[in-house]
Amino acid sequence: MRYSGFRIFKEALTGHKGWTPAWRDPDPQPHYDYVIVGGGGHGLATAYYLAKQFRQSRIAVLEKGWIGGGNVGRNTTIIRSNYLLDGNEPFYEFSLKLWEGLEQDFNYNAMVSQRGILNLYHSDAQRDAFIRRGNAMILHGADAELLDRAQIRREYPFLDFDNARFPILGGLAHRRGGTVRHDAVAWGYARGADQRGVDIIQNCAVTGLRIENGRCTGVETARGFIGAGKGGVAVAGNSSRLMAMAGMRLPIESHVLQAFVTEGLKPILPGVITFGAGHFYCSQSDKGGLVFGGDLDGYNSYAQRGNLPIIEDVAAEAMAILPNLGRARLLRSWGGVMDMSMDGSPIIDRTPVEGLYFNGGWCYGGFKATPASGWCFAHLLTTDQPHPTATAYRIDRFARGTMIDEKGVGAQPNRH
Amino acid sequence: MIINHPLLGPCDAQEFTYLGDASLLHRPDGLADGAAQAFFDYAYLRDNPAGLHRELWFHEQGDRSWLVVTRDTLTHEITQVELASNVARREGRSR
Numbered sequence A: 001m002r003y004s005g006f007r008i009f010k011e012a013l014t015g016h017k018g019w020t021p022a023w024r025d026p027d028p029q030p031h032y033d034y035v036i037v038g039g040g041g042h043g044l045a046t047a048y049y050l051a052k053q054f055r056q057s058r059i060a061v062l063e064k065g066w067i068g069g070g071n072v073g074r075n076t077t078i079i080r081s082n083y084l085l086d087g088n089e090p091f092y093e094f095s096l097k098l099w100e101g102l103e104q105d106f107n108y109n110a111m112v113s114q115r116g117i118l119n120l121y122h123s124d125a126q127r128d129a130f131i132r133r134g135n136a137m138i139l140h141g142a143d144a145e146l147l148d149r150a151q152i153r154r155e156y157p158f159l160d161f162d163n164a165r166f167p168i169l170g171g172l173a174h175r176r177g178g179t180v181r182h183d184a185v186a187w188g189y190a191r192g193a194d195q196r197g198v199d200i201i202q203n204c205a206v207t208g209l210r211i212e213n214g215r216c217t218g219v220e221t222a223r224g225f226i227g228a229g230k231g232g233v234a235v236a237g238n239s240s241r242l243m244a245m246a247g248m249r250l251p252i253e254s255h256v257l258q259a260f261v262t263e264g265l266k267p268i269l270p271g272v273i274t275f276g277a278g279h280f281y282c283s284q285s286d287k288g289g290l291v292f293g294g295d296l297d298g299y300n301s302y303a304q305r306g307n308l309p310i311i312e313d314v315a316a317e318a319m320a321i322l323p324n325l326g327r328a329r330l331l332r333s334w335g336g337v338m339d340m341s342m343d344g345s346p347i348i349d350r351t352p353v354e355g356l357y358f359n360g361g362w363c364y365g366g367f368k369a370t371p372a373s374g375w376c377f378a379h380l381l382t383t384d385q386p387h388p389t390a391t392a393y394r395i396d397r398f399a400r401g402t403m404i405d406e407k408g409v410g411a412q413p414n415r416h
Numbered sequence B: 001m002i003i004n005h006p007l008l009g010p011c012d013a014q015e016f017t018y019l020g021d022a023s024l025l026h027r028p029d030g031l032a033d034g035a036a037q038a039f040f041d042y043a044y045l046r047d048n049p050a051g052l053h054r055e056l057w058f059h060e061q062g063d064r065s066w067l068v069v070t071r072d073t074l075t076h077e078i079t080q081v082e083l084a085s086n087v088a089r090r091e092g093r094s095r
């Protein structure tokens, strides 16, 4: 079924009796050409582009719980293409371009909203670093604009410009960045993949990998063995557990990141803003809640919840730039478990096991990457070659000393 | 989280900085054969278990001692806390 304005009109007049489920609930087949492990944004996007772009048939996505229950439904929905390093920026710019056409492409309203992102700076040194980053972005075809205090005051008059410790001196605006309705991304890709014949199998945890003569021939699951021509793993925070089944140790630690939302308010925050003197970012959802987050809790965790010190920390940072937030009531906080890699950048690569491919290490920036990650992983799975924008995301880069460390903090995952 | 410091008693985890897996106590010998591979493993690869994890915490805002904390990464429950110096000695590190 195609969704359209006409369809809504027709259904409204006929009692909404014609809607069908957005995707089927099939039983697993004994064998697929491609088995994708993990029904998050990346796994579903991979299946979608495998079926649509690379015209592969007989594809399954195996999800341990329900699709959209992982990080794709827990993140703070920010999309952007404002990286500094050569290994990253072309990939994220490719992703942003895919976001720009996504809703038409998969015929689903994902509420992609390019409301702009403003990174505030609070010192001269930070201004210089932002100019450098802005120039790198422009060189890679992205957009960047340096704003001074007066320009920011026009757009965001309510910020605390004269905070005693962290006065706002200016900011780097990235107008094409913005937010997307996160679970609609999972649903849209799931529906689009399903329409092209992909089996989306929920409540089907992968419990083992069958490896024969150095080749992956299938996966053991909660619903029995499923044979696979090729297997692609995209399980976000659980990568180490999954790849341990293939005897691999990864350059990854699992960490918990929290997010917060206030009660619904009238529109006050037009775009996304980030605090430059710490780690705090905030946007307003279309329902009116202010959605914000900050640093990782900082210790290894597979629990999808964090602790109170981070809440205090994030609240203090919020008050340093957005004092009006202090009047809003906090409705909810939650956590998600992410792969923090040793250089803060992701991995999309083959593995020493033939027929087994790995996509992970997305840290807390993997939502914006969803379309390009799916596309590039599908490209790798079908051609055995990395996509031109993802050539730096090799797993052996740590051994080769070619890390992609945006922050320059070294092999300390909780600092990225 | 409360870390029960062996000398100071219960302390808020906020007073500590986290380093990571306690295997970091075992820095490889830089002069041994295969040192490059050993250092790659040491610096970059982690077991990252879901369940009990032995990890290094530094009491930065306290007595500045290093602790080895055994904690369940699925529940955050802490089951054992030892001074890292004792653990290191027991595991054959010289100092």
Ligand SMILES: Cc1cc2nc3c(=O)[nH]c(=O)nc-3n(C[C@H](O)[C@H](O)[C@H](O)COP(=O)(O)OP(=O)(O)OC[C@H]3O[C@@H](n4cnc5c(N)ncnc54)[C@H](O)[C@@H]3O)c2cc1C
Binding pocket: A037, A038, A039, A040, A041, A042, A043, A062, A063, A064, A065, A066, A067, A068, A069, A070, A071, A072, A073, A074, A075, A076, A077, A078, A079, A204, A205, A206, A207, A234, A235, A236, A237, A238, A242, A257, A258, A259, A293, A334, A335, A336, A337, A338, A362, A363, A364, A365, A366, A367, A368, A369
């Ligand atoms: C609080 C928070 C805020 C964030 N904010 C942003 C942001 O603003 N912008 C941004 O770009 N990124 C953000 N991120 C990061 C982003 O959400 C993740 O990097 C990204 O969603 C990970 O990819 P995914 O969607 O495929 O993950 P997931 O949705 O977690 O998918 C992985 C799936 O694998 C499944 N799985 C695990 N083990 C198995 C198994 N054994 N068998 C079968 N299935 C299995 C899981 O159930 C899960 O559904 C944020 C993350 C969090 C937690």
